Amino acid sequence: MRVREFHKNDQNAAYEIWKNGMLVHLKSTWRSWILGQTHVKLLFLILPIIHMVRFDFSESPFYENSSTHLFWLLNTAVPCFFLIWLLIWRSDYRIEGYVKNRPDMLDIQNHHGRRFLVAENKDGEIVGTAVYTTKTKITHFKGDKISENSWEIFSMSVKHTARRKGIGRFLLDEIEKLAKKSKVKCLVLDSTTPNIPGNNLYKKFGFDWELDAYKRRQSFFGARAFFLACNSSVIKFVKEI
Numbered sequence: 482m483r484v485r486e487f488h489k490n491d492q493n494a495a496y497e498i499w500k501n502g503m504l505v506h507l508k509s510t511w512r513s514w515i516l517g518q519t520h521v522k523l524l525f526l527i528l529p530i531i532h533m534v535r536f537d538f539s540e541s542p543f544y545e546n547s548s549t550h551l552f553w554l555l556n557t558a559v560p561c562f563f564l565i566w567l568l569i570w571r572s573d574y575r576i577e578g579y580v581k582n583r584p585d586m587l588d589i590q591n592h593h594g595r596r597f598l599v600a601e602n603k604d605g606e607i608v609g610t611a612v613y614t615t616k617t618k619i620t621h622f623k624g625d626k627i628s629e630n631s632w633e634i635f636s637m638s639v640k641h642t643a644r645r646k647g648i649g650r651f652l653l654d655e656i657e658k659l660a661k662k663s664k665v666k667c668l669v670l671d672s673t674t675p676n677i678p679g680n681n682l683y684k685k686f687g688f689d690w691e692l693d694a695y696k697r698r699q700s701f702f703g704a705r706a707f708f709l710a711c712n713s714s715v716i717k718f719v720k721e722i
Contacts, residue, residue, distance in 0.1 A: 495597070515711055615631075
């Protein structure tokens with residue numbers, strides 16, 4: 482395994498790994514997170530309970546007709562399924578929109594050049610990607626201003642057939658080595674709480690972290706409301722080197 486700088490002929494392989502990571506792996510991660518939330522599971526219990534409370538079993542003749550009873554039971558479950566579907570659809574929509582708004586990944590050479598790294602296995606196959614930039618979006622961490630001499634890591638992805646083999650750590654190791662040679666003070670990146678595998682990797686690699694309440698979004702009925710409904714947050718990671 483080795484990590485090297487991007488070459489122009491790596492374009493197709495690197496793009497497909499990144500796109501697959503976003504449209505397949507990240508979508509699946511978000512869906513699992515949404516379905517695993519306690520308040521989402523409770524929806525399946527609360528709505529039928531409301532239905533039973535609404536109609537008294539012993540006094541209402543309504544329940545004498547089992548087909549009508551089943552109809553109303555399903556009628557209370559439909560809003561539950563719709564709300565869950567809406568959250569999953571919104572999650573998929575966000576990820577797909579992000580991919581469409583990343584034209585830089587269609588021309589990596591011109592947009593990122595030597596800052597784009599690829600992990601290559603012993604057979605010469607590209608199995609992972611990562612890129613860093615000297616212009617960071619994250620400027621503060623735990624109330625303190627971050628050094629301007631920082632690098633931000635993003636677009637880190639591993640081929641689905643090569644996951645759980647330490648490739649992500651190889652990429653982080655190489656970026657850290659390059660940062661030390663360039664006298665960089667710290668590395669930063671952001672993630673989201675549903676990205677549990679990635680977050681665990683960053684923590685094991687020595688990144689400190691804090692939850693961000695998604696203040697960058699001003700519309701309550703947009704992304705902020707979505708994050709609240711999914712019980713998720715943005716996570717800022719910082720590592721001083």
